[in-house]
Amino acid sequence: MIEQVLLFTLLTSFLVAVISSPFFIPFLRRLKFGQSIRDEGPKSHQKKSGTPTMGGIIIVLALVAGTYAMTAKFFTVTAETNLLLLVTLGYGLIGFLDDFIKVVKKRNLGLTSKQKLLGQLVIAALFYWGLMDIGISTKINIPGTDFGFELGWFYPVFVLFMLIGASNAVNLTDGLDGLLAGTAAIAFGAFAVLASTMLHYEAAIFSVAVVGAVLGFLVFNAHPAKVFMGDTGSLALGGAISAIAILTKMELLLVIIGGVFVLETLSVMIQVTSFKLTGKRVFKMSPLHHHYELSGWSEWRVVMTFWLVGLLFASIGIYLEVWL
Template sequence: MMERVILFTILMSFLVTVLLSPLFIPFLRKLKFGQSIRDEGPKSHHKKKGTPTMGGIIILLSIIVTTLTMTGKYSQPGLDTYLLLLVTFGYGLLGFLDDFIKIALKRNLGLTSKQKLLGQIVIALIFYFVLKRFGFDTAVEIPLTNWELDLGPFYALFLVFWLVGFSNAVNLTDGLDGLLSGTAAIAFGAFAILAWSQSQYDIAVFSVAVVGALLGFLVFNAHPAKVFMGDTGSLALGGAIAAIAIMTKMELMLLLVGGIFVIETLSVIIQVTSFKLTGKRVFKMSPLHHHYELSGWSEWRVVVTFWAVGLLFAILGIYIEVWV
């Protein structure tokens, strides 16, 4: 029964995205919701200016509709489902406001960093207090050991840091055609398998709904992209995968399964720190995917390489959690 639900979930979310995109992309173009390109970015990206963005709306619609429909096929949507949708929609709404301000109101920076951070923290705290209300375990398991660290009241700080940190990390990864769509699909696919192994079927269904939506979006987002997801999609995906890791009690495993997002973030931290301390840059440009572009790699080569590395991280994470 559940195997069929999983299969139909990924097929449904894929088809919803594929069918909605050709309708939605011309609508975004008509509204002139086109991507702006940073002047300091790679010169090859300037030709992407004006490509419709905010395609994350399509992804969100597909995830929400598919998840609610398919969980209703074997039970009523439970707390896990509603919490995941809350975080995903909340971070997606925050990203939508950021995109809308940048594109429609012509304010290049969108929400200020303080406004965005405040929104991310508020959503994370709502998530935490709901979990606390239902007696959620505040211990963090250490991978490859039998140890766990009970953070007690400090778990709230950890949870906020995890949600905010990974929503921003995933956002940083969204810089090349198909890069985030592919790496995120791989990471969510890994967590779908891990949730299934724990019999957390609501979380598994949600995860594969995300995978299907991303694969459908990739049809239009692969190079040369016809649409970008914008912060609407990337912030939602980052919040969602952090929430899944927390609810499956595999918080630290996200560092491995989401290794691409971690590496991209570290490259930015290293770049900024090095420049402030020494006046020199470690990379030609950060995040890391731009360094390889400026080193002469084609955009497609960078994307496929990052997909492959992300897949290796995902396989290793599944191996450690399921078989070790």
């Protein structure tokens, strides 16, 4: 039963994304919602300037359609499903406002960092309040073991850190055509497998809906991209994957399954720290995918390599949770 539901969910969100994109992309182009490219970024990216952005709206609409269509048909829409959608839509809205300001002002700066952080904190606080309402455990499990530790009063801080950290980490990964869409599909696919195995069917359905949505979007986002997801998509995906990890009590496993996102974030932290302390840069450019670009790799080679690394991390995560 659940296998058929997951398959129908995947197909529904995929088809919604694929069918709506050819209508939505020209609409964005007519509104002149084009991407502004950073002057300090790789010079090869300047030709991408003007490519329609805010395509994350397609992803969000498709995953919501897939989630509600299948959940409402085969199950009761639960508080867990609504919490997942709260974080996804909330962080997606923050990203939308950021993208909207960028395209209207024709610059690469949208919301200020303080404004963005405030919005993320508000959504995270609402999510935590919902977690307490359903009585979620404040114990953290160690992947691959039967051990765990109780966070108690520190758990809400941990939840806030996870949501904000994951959304920003995923956002950093969105820098090449198809890079984030592919790595996100792999990571959410891993959580779908684990959630289904652990009988967290709401999270499994939601995860599969995201996979279908980003794969449908990838049809138009693969190199050369016809549309970018923008912060609308990347922040929504980052919030969604951390919310899934929290609701299924696989918080620490997110670090492994989302290993690509972690590496991208670490590269930025290392670059900034090194430059401030020594005046020297460790990488040619951060986040990490730009380092390989400037090392002579083609964009497609970088993307494919990161997809394979993401698949390796996802496989390790599944192995630790299921077979150990």
